Amino acid sequence: MIARRRAYLILAAMLAASVAAVLAKPRTLVSTERKPVSLESMVPRSFGDWTEANAGRAQVVNPQTQELLDRLYSEVLTRVYVHTSGYRIMLSIAYGSDQRGGLQAHKPEVCYPAQGFAVHRNEVGRIATAHGDIPVRRLSTTLGARHEPLTYWFTVGDRVVQGKTQKRIVDLAFGLTGRVPDGLLFRVSSVDTEQALAFRMQEQFVGQLLASASPLAVKRLTGLGNL
Secondary structure, three states: OHHHHHHHHHHHHHHHHHHHHHHHOOOEEHHHHOOOOOHHHHOOOEEOOEEEEOOOOOOOOOOOOHHHHHHHOOEEEEEEEEEOOOOEEEEEEEEEOOOOHHHOOOOHHHHHHHOOOEEEEEEEEEEEEOOEEEEEEEEEEEEOOEEEEEEEEEEEOOEEEOHHHHHHHHHHHHHOOOEEOOEEEEEEEOOOOOHHHHHHHHHHHHHHHHHHOOHHHHHHHHOOOOO
């Protein structure tokens, strides 16, 4: 029995070493295998009931410094949109062509507190769209008198992942093929003391944006749809 257990341990160690060896090899960036990402062209400036507006009173929060943003991401898009009713949504998308190690997108539940925000709510949810459901996280944050509920999702390759376990599985799958996935962080938020209203407007915003975007943009932003 002891000998058999030792054999299993040796086999497991050999397998782990083999996987580590594969992952340690130079890899091909998935981003070089397909059309380059251009967030500016992917995301329309006007769609449905929404139009891009001057940021004005509602400033988009960039949780990292510009130097760190430049190092972590290949492209960052921030815009403020106004609804026909006057309601404002802040959009931030950060795309990275290499999602390994320190280049992984930083999540709002880490970045917002680093800027002094308090996180009061952090829950999983889903946004229903014409292309399918998107698994998301919803956070409620405050900074002094500023209440900023937000919704976000994180993609690796062409798949939305939630949590470290899902991300590790996707990373391993890519690593075994010698390829490095790209990914992005898609975030919408509003300055609003009414959380239910904020999340409802954010869901409407996402649905109308994706309904107006090209199939390629939908696929790259959410992993949904067919090309």
